[in-house]
Amino acid sequence: MTTIHPIKLGFVTSYLIESPKGAVLVDAGYAKKENHLWKFLQKQNIDPSAIKLIVITHGHLDHVGSLKKIKEKTGAPVLIHESEGKLLKAGESPAVHVTINWLSKLISPDKKIKVIPVEPDIMITDDFPLDDYGVNGKVIHTPGHTAGSLTVIVDSKYAIVGDTAMKFPILSRSSYEPIVAENIQQVFQSWQRIIDEGVETIYPAHGKVIGIDVLKDILSNRG
Numbered sequence: 700m701t702t703i704h705p706i707k708l709g710f711v712t713s714y715l716i717e718s719p720k721g722a723v724l725v726d727a728g729y730a731k732k733e734n735h736l737w738k739f740l741q742k743q744n745i746d747p748s749a750i751k752l753i754v755i756t757h758g759h760l761d762h763v764g765s766l767k768k769i770k771e772k773t774g775a776p777v778l779i780h781e782s783e784g785k786l787l788k789a790g791e792s793p794a795v796h797v798t799i800n801w802l803s804k805l806i807s808p809d810k811k812i813k814v815i816p817v818e819p820d821i822m823i824t825d826d827f828p829l830d831d832y833g834v835n836g837k838v839i840h841t842p843g844h845t846a847g848s849l850t851v852i853v854d855s856k857y858a859i860v861g862d863t864a865m866k867f868p869i870l871s872r873s874s875y876e877p878i879v880a881e882n883i884q885q886v887f888q889s890w891q892r893i894i895d896e897g898v899e900t901i902y903p904a905h906g907k908v909i910g911i912d913v914l915k916d917i918l919s920n921r922g
């Protein structure tokens with residue numbers, strides 16, 4: 700049995716995929732939030748060393764902030780897309796392209812955002828199976844929010860998508876598209892890819908779980 704545990708690490712949700720053979724952590728939250736993870740593991744009686752891999756969906760600061768500390772304590776290798784991995788190593792964040800008009804006036808994509816540098820162990824450009832880490836699943840490339848955004852598919856049914864789909868109660872419009880996207884057309888193509896994988900449920904880093912039909916409806920209404 701595989702269980703997907705949501706863990707709040709600040710205003711963002713990381714997910715722990717737990718299976719009898721091992722555990723994979725997806726994303727590492729804001730900086731200085733690692734204690735939330737340790738508390739969670741303690742409560743669940745899971746040793747930090749049970750985490751066999753840390754997958755980073757993308758390099759924005761709310762997803763890599765506590766990564767250095769988490770990597771140190773778990774000893775787990777860090778997997779990230781090559782394009783974001785190079786930035787992470789240098790302590791840089793991928794550009795933030797805000798899709799909401801009024802907000803884009805406040806945040807420019809040219810603004811340099813620093814993150815705590817971490818040396819990635821596995822940099823991918825293509826699909827990556829998770830069987831060796833005890834999880835029935837794979838990592839796929841779903842660009843759009845950022846060029847190197849990744850999605851983790853578990854049991855062919857669940858998709859942990861980072862910021863490829865989201866629901867910000869205050870900021871988002873009626874749709875579930877990210878409020879930040881380097882290329883919004885690519886986001887919709889990535890949604891189609893996730894749908895084509897046979898996924899039923901989306902686990903976003905921001906907001907509540909989303910049924911796949913919501914994304915299907917949005918895509919079909921776009922024509």
Ligand SMILES: [Zn+2]
Pocket residue numbers: 757759844862879
């Ligand atoms: Zn992001």
Ligand SMILES: [Zn+2]
Pocket residue numbers: 711759761762861862904905
């Ligand atoms: Zn985010």
